[in-house]
Amino acid sequence: MAEKTAANAAPAAITLIEAITQALAYEMRNDKSVVVLGEDVGVNGGVFRATAGLSATFGPERVLDTPLDETTIAGLTVGMASQGMKPVAEAQFDGFMYPMVDFIVCHAARMRYRTRGRLSCPMVLRVPWGGGIRAPEHHSEANESIFTNVPGLRVVMPSSPARAYGMLLAAIREPDPVIFFEPKRIYRQYKEVVADDGEALPLDVCYVLRDGTDLTLVTWGAQVKETLEAADALAKEGISAEVIDVATLKPLDFATIAESVSKTGRCVIVHEAAKTAGFGAEIAARLAEESMYDLVAPVERVTGYDTHIPLFRLEMKFLPSVDKIVAAAKRAVAHS
């Protein structure tokens, strides 16, 4: 396979998962310190095909199949990163990443801090995230809140193929550890033209996807889809909703949210994870601290229930839906 970038050809329309592959390939071509590791990432190309073709192109010394142990993956990644490599590890599923928490919290998040900058940990941990694919238990976790309270980490979640490409490049180039959650429900949901030009998109900022004046819808991940659909439905009833994709949960760009709420006066937060102490709570607290006098309505949160995501028969009842978002928006808009 030619190593030449596809930048010379007309850029293709690709899915989110293909955008991941494209970003990995670009960065591996241009930075020899980038290696990919995880279970089944080599010949199999990853269970979601995120690393499809990379082993054939770059060889087994750049694309490593690991033994079946998440602790091993996390520990080797931290070890390599702290010795000057840029490992991009894959956790096979969100529900399997818990043994990695030790290395992420105790070492990745602390390496720079502990050694006063002498050592650092420029790693990326890619995690297929969230529900909605009718999977067995432990394959549908929305567990971002575990990490958003840990100093020293970045927590990032793209919601489109273009943002997946650009933000993954940014994450790999970031000198500090990034947990990169990929909403698996939208891995193949649609295609977008994404030029393979190596342009990173900024982390640490929200993406305003839609302009509006009556309320601000704040969300991330796969729920961006439902939130945009809800905005459409609201528009038909004359309610103009601004839609913000948080994109980087940590560190949070609250300024964009505050600016929007100062205009609209109402905020509805949408997330898949369970309600209590979900990341929406942090945004709601910030709104109470800093946007109190801009708000004309209580903050609404449309979230998963405080229960484990059920198996697929009830799964869609657990997840936020367009109807639930529209109802919350209307409750907010009833206040003036």
Next chain:
Amino acid sequence: MTIAAHFDIEYLQYLGPDGKLVADLPKGFDPKSLLPLFKQMLFVRVFDTKSIALQRTGKLGTYAACLGHEATHVGIGSSMRPEDVFAPSYREYGAQFMRGVQPREVLMYWGGDERGNDFQIPRNDYPWCVPISTQCLMAAGAALAFKLRKEPRIAVACCGDGGSSKTDFYAAVNSAGAYKLPLVLCVINNGWAISVPRSAQTGAETLAQKGIAGGLHCLQVDGNDLIAVLEAMRRAGERARNGEGGSVIEFMTYRLHDHTTADDARRYRGEDEVKAGWTREPMLRLRTFLTAKKLWDEAQEKAWLEECGKLVDVEINAYLESKVQPVEAMFDYLYADPPPDLLAQRAAAIALEKRNG
């Protein structure tokens, strides 16, 4: 009956507890080479003693003493090259001093200051590691980096007998075998994991043989015999550098002090055992051996100990005179690119500090 696999664990010992050789010296081994290392071991003991005293007089936080481990530690450290990487647990000062870590850095760490981890000389070595045995797996990662980059460097990690029970240790063993890594795992078996004796840790007959499960070379040595330590490290280092893969070395020694200064070992082990430990301690036998070879005597020791005292005091004073980091040091090493919210908190902390004088 067909045997699918079998293993033997070799035990190395050259110098017995009484200072007499129990086996022929390794080929080409020069006893004179032991002298500078013996002196280093004495320095470590002086440092260790003074550090305990510092803690007991309220000048140091909790401290993990290395009393009795000097041969193992100094032997491991002296067997490494500058370009190698060392991953300690939190006790191996003797090894770290050989690598260029300064005593004042050890004191800063136990004295509650992160700057202790900012080693001035071994810039790539890992800092002290509290989550048990995770250093073994990180060292495996480092070894993997060396292998992928085709660098002639090895990684050496130390853990205790308790540490060999940990998931991360097994993960390191397995990774080292799966990837044939240039890794040396040093299991320093000092008999106790705080209050839990070695016998309660595992059903395995030796700790060294845990490496067999990963396909590594395994060796058990008398960790109080510096010659055995050096020979074991020489073999493992050579294998690693020749691309023959990783090793597990179990160093048999004894923890002559408490687990840390916050521990009281009398709660769980008897005085007789400790007394017996002292009869096997590394300094005694090496002193006897070197004195018999006319390489050492009482007068030299007295003079050297005095000089060690002075050197250690310089380090202690440097630590005691160091100023507390400014409050913003809490914020300055989280991200290369700190986000605005964090900078706002940093500013608030500085302002609060100013107001409080």
Next chain:
Amino acid sequence: MANKTASTKKFLLPDLGEGLPDATIVEWFVKVGDTVRLDDNLVSMETAKAVVEVPSPVSGKVLKLAGGAGDVIVTGTMLAEFEIDPSMPQRAEGQDTGHHHGGAAAHETHGGAGTDAPSDNGHQVIASDEGGTISDAGTPAPKGEAGEKRDDAGTVVGAMQSSDAIRTEAAVAVGGVKAMPAVRALARKLGVDIARVRATGPDGVVTMDDVKRAAADGSAKPGAAPASRAVTQQVQDTPAANAQRTPMSATGRPMRTQPPSVQASGQPEQLKGVRRNMARVMADAHAKVVPTTLVDDADLHAWIGKQDITARLIRSIVAACKAVPALNAWFDGDKLVRTMHPHVDIGIAVDTDDGLFVPALRNADMLDANGVRGAIQRLRAQVEDRSIPASELSGYTISLSNFGMFAGRYATPVVVPPTVAIIGAGKLMHDVVAVMGGIEVHRRMPISLTFDHRAATGGEAARFLKALLDDLARPN
């Protein structure tokens, strides 16, 4: 999903393994017309993995079979059709688990928004996506390759919605600035005020390069204005917001000034009632009247005892009107007609939360001090409880604004047609005045007189003012 008429059942080929797109018929164990029992062997099928026996899902009569030995049936398409015999044992209808990996299948699109029925020729079904700001440019999926190539499910568990529909995100216009979300995000990241960036994209869109350039040359730093910028409805609705950009300044740095309305953060409110009226009336007055103002101070030094200031003011106005009737008149600017009044009805400005009321104190020339006081109290009360009739809010011949209760010395109060004069009384002050032989401190009241110069002369105004001041200066 089974399609069912009254007593027939179409049996669709289930996924015989994990993610198998089709299977080949090896051998039928029944033929059309046969009676078959639930779970009897129906057919043996060969898949990519194995030969599998498929049992009958119902008891009944075989109506149709989908092919013969050697035929390939796509997962999810019809394998057989039965007439159900209710007298024989049947199985409960279970839910389709929706696990169809690759190949044509009746996907349950998430949110239950309808299913796409499989077509009989096995073309791949595309799940449709509705909604979003995003334009769909759906392209049909390529037909699966013939031969052994299996469609890659792209997952080891679950069922993932898959589509070839192409979307593009549109540029978002926030605050009158059009930019793609990623460009806006980059501007924030780089600390660039996107409103100040020179846009070079089509249709006035700000591009990535525009933002990077602005960051590099420091030309679009955020201003001192607070980060929260509410955008008024008007600016947003103006599609030509971009047209308000000014041309580049001579230094080459892009400059853009905006009207204050873009930066305000208050909430617009529609004026109603009294305020609305005031706005109209004042605008009307401004358009017609030619105002001229004289100011002076009334010296109250000679006053004996405590006196009602408003009553004295009223009396002084009456005195002045008697002295110079020209200012107690109505003027019609269109017809150029002046009507001088024999009586004096004074319009007293009363300030309320809802706005300015001007009730008329009728026949002020006839009232004594008590009468004035009583009338004023009655007017205030009526204004306060809004019981004052509309007729009493007009028809006055001259006006008084006693603004000095709060602050201010002199003013240029507004003459409201058809009157031609208004007196403004400022804050009572103790002033240092020069007198013959020295300095004294006198209590004084600043008085402003604005008159409509179309209807009265400066001389008339001055004489009116003098008469007013003289009366105010009297001891009682």
